[in-house]
Amino acid sequence: MASLHPATATPPPRHSLAPSLRASSLSWSASIAVSRILPPPRLELHSPAPAHGNRQSLLVCAAWTRRSRGEAEQRPNRKSWKQRTDMYMRPFLLNVFFSKRFVHAKVMHRGTSKVIAVATTNAKDLRLTLPSLVDDNACRTIGRLIAERSMDADVFALAYEPKKNERIEGKLGIIIDTIKEHGIIFV
Secondary structure, eight states: OOOOOTTTOOOOOSOOOOGGGSOOSSSTGGGSOOOOOOOOTTOOEEOOSOSBTTBOOOEEOSOOOSSOHHHHHHOTTOOOHHHHHHHHHSOEEEEEEEOSSOEEEEEEETTTOOEEEEEETTSHHHHHHOSOSSSHHHHHHHHHHHHHHHHHTTOOEEBOOOOTTOOSOHHHHHHHHHHHHTTOEEO
16 A cells, blocks of 8 residues: 655545536535436527526516417417316206296206206196296295106206306205205215
């Protein structure tokens, strides 16, 4: 073993990094090896004027999204994920309409637009038996008929989407509660 004189000895290199990846500063952040990874192709980076010597701060102009602005401009009418899958997740939709003289309700399949069950106070048997065609008792009768006819068609879960500024109360609430009481689940 050869003796080393302190003046002539050269210590072995501490890092075996390539010259381009060696730390050039004594700070703790400079001790981390930096690899040169290119940004994703559509991410635009702008470098403003240098703030402190060699350091440049980078500003990200556009967020990384599923669809770029160019794609959105090419297909502006493309539906969202929820809009595309909702008809399969909640296929049967309850539709209720109140006129001044009658109450109409139907259950439709969203994908095929097939009507599964219909009930209205304008039907001949209900028109002749109900004292009023638009009161709470008529709404309970419509809810019961919709529930029975839906179960006959093997539909046990419905969805109801209220219109803008529509509250589920009053006659609409009575119909939906009656349907729930007769064994139909609302999803």
